[in-house]
Each structure stands twice: as structure tokens, then as C-alpha cells.
Amino acid sequence: MPSVLGTNRHVVCKRSKPPPRTADATCIAINEQSQDRYLCKDQTSADWLPMVEWIAQDLARRCGLLIPDCFVVELEADPGVYMFGSKWEGGAEQYAPDIVGKVTNPDEFSAIHAFDLLIHNVDRHLNNYLYLQLAGDTVVKAVDHSRCLCFSGWPLPPPPPDLSSNTMRAFGVWSADAAWKKAVAEQVIDKWRLVKKSELQDTLDSLPPAWVLPNRRTDLLDWWESADWDARTTNVLGALP
Structure with missing residues (x-):
């Protein structure tokens, strides 16, 4: 399977803001073009965290569960550092x-x-x-x-x-x-x-x-x-x- 980098599952965001009070979240990244928000997690709290989140989301989807879309998120201010991003769902x-x-x-x-x-x-x-x-x-x-x-x-x-x-x-x-x-x-x-x-x-x-x-x-x-x-x-x- 080709890398997700450079596909529509890889988003680069100009802005971010602090996350809600959760154990692992790094930031909320903001895509100014689409106005989508992503709750992002990096490897700070655990080096395996983004991989486990992505694999679990992938398996959940294969098992028929309803889950938010997930993305590889990169901030313009921190190029080459990739975070797991769960798309923020309104409502x-x-x-x-x-x-x-x-x-x-x-x-x-x-x-x-x-x-x-x-x-x-x-x-x-x-x-x-x-x-x-x-x-x-x-x-x-x-x-x-x-x-x-x-x-x-x-x-x-x-x-x-x-x-x-x-x-x-x-x-x-x-x-x-x-x-x-x-x-x-x-x-x-x-x-x-x-x-x-x-x-x-x-x-x-x-x-x-x-x-x-x-x-x-x-x-x-x-x-x-x-x-x-x-x-x-x-x-x-x-x-x-």
C-alpha cells in the first residue's frame, strides 16, 4: 500500500490551539481551507501511540464500527513531524x-x-x-x-x-x-x-x-x-x- 503521506489522508495545517483536557492529546490542528479540526496525538506520551490509534481505527472500520475519520496531520510550523489526527465532529x-x-x-x-x-x-x-x-x-x-x-x-x-x-x-x-x-x-x-x-x-x-x-x-x-x-x-x- 502506498504511503498516506501526500494523499488526501495527510493534511498540513497552519494553525493549532491547545486541546481539551485529555491524557494524550497534543493540540487541535485547524485546516484553514476546509475549516476542519483534528484532535491530534503525537509520540510524546508514548512512542507507539499514533501507530496504535491508526491501527485500531483501521481495524474498527474493517469490523464495521462507526468511527470518525482519521488523518496524518502536520503543522506548517513543525514540518516533518507527523501526528495522528481524529477529525473533530460537530454536534x-x-x-x-x-x-x-x-x-x-x-x-x-x-x-x-x-x-x-x-x-x-x-x-x-x-x-x-x-x-x-x-x-x-x-x-x-x-x-x-x-x-x-x-x-x-x-x-x-x-x-x-x-x-x-x-x-x-x-x-x-x-x-x-x-x-x-x-x-x-x-x-x-x-x-x-x-x-x-x-x-x-x-x-x-x-x-x-x-x-x-x-x-x-x-x-x-x-x-x-x-x-x-x-x-x-x-x-x-x-x-x-
Whole structure:
């Protein structure tokens, strides 16, 4: 796969401003031509962070999840330094106790939860679901994957994440208002099994080289389609509520 650099998934921005208070965000970059905004993360807090965010977004899309578009973002003032940028979506609301019951695509919660178990995402707190107001509807998407894959060490711990994790605590909250749909979760796992190692390799090879640490690349590619990968995927299926 050709590099994303120089394509429409690589944006160069003149302006930036401080991010909201989050653990990993570097800035909000502003594309003055399109007026798009991107929540950006660099390698300051973890050298693997942009790669993991991009890979998780790519896998989420392949598994059928709704996610914001992501880009490689570069600031004119800092050429050659590439950040992961998640496109800022307007109309988003913060979590509130009544918002889950208003969501018009509630099955997405089950899909996201299955995916989080597959990538061992320990930080799907209630504001790492993106609640969008679209033409009078409340639509939920998944956002932020900075605490998954190699974050918890390699190989991945067995599923599910610890019950004290943000992911499992949030599950206990939203599942009180959005019915758990095991069949939807199983469809995500089926799609995960269809992702080929060659597709994952192509994605890695398309990224800025500084993002792709050789040991992380090897760990992920050696694991994908291995007996351990297959067994863990089966264990995720067994861990579903």
C-alpha cells in the first residue's frame, strides 16, 4: 500500500490551539481551507501511540464500527513531524445519565464492546463514546483508542479487561439502558477473523516510518493469524455476556 503521506489522508495545517483536557492529546490542528479540526496525538506520551490509534481505527472500520475519520496531520510550523489526527465532529455532546436512552443506533454499543475486548481496550469510559446530534437523532460512535493493543503489554492479557477498568465499568452503565445484543457482537468477531495479515501489513507500511517501531510491528504481525491470535479471538467470544 502506498504511503498516506501526500494523499488526501495527510493534511498540513497552519494553525493549532491547545486541546481539551485529555491524557494524550497534543493540540487541535485547524485546516484553514476546509475549516476542519483534528484532535491530534503525537509520540510524546508514548512512542507507539499514533501507530496504535491508526491501527485500531483501521481495524474498527474493517469490523464495521462507526468511527470518525482519521488523518496524518502536520503543522506548517513543525514540518516533518507527523501526528495522528481524529477529525473533530460537530454536534457532539458529553455523556449525561439520560443520553444512552436517546441513542438511535443502540446496537452500536454492543459492537463497540466486542471490539474493545478484541483489542483489550481498557479505557472506554462513558465519554469515549461519541454522542452526535444529527438531524434530530443521537448517534453513537467509538472514539479514542490510546489504551489498547500494546498499552497493556504483549502478548495481550486474556479477555475481558479487569472489572475495575473504565471499559467494564461503562458497560455496566450503558447496558442498563441499551439492550445487549450478543448477535451484533458476534458479527464484529466474525469480521475480525476475516482481516488478513497482509492487509494489516499494508496498513503499517503506509504509515509515517517514525510511527512504526520495528519491535511493535513484528509483535503485531507475528501474532496476527497465529494460533494464539485464533485462541484469543475464541476466548473473546466466550467472554461475551
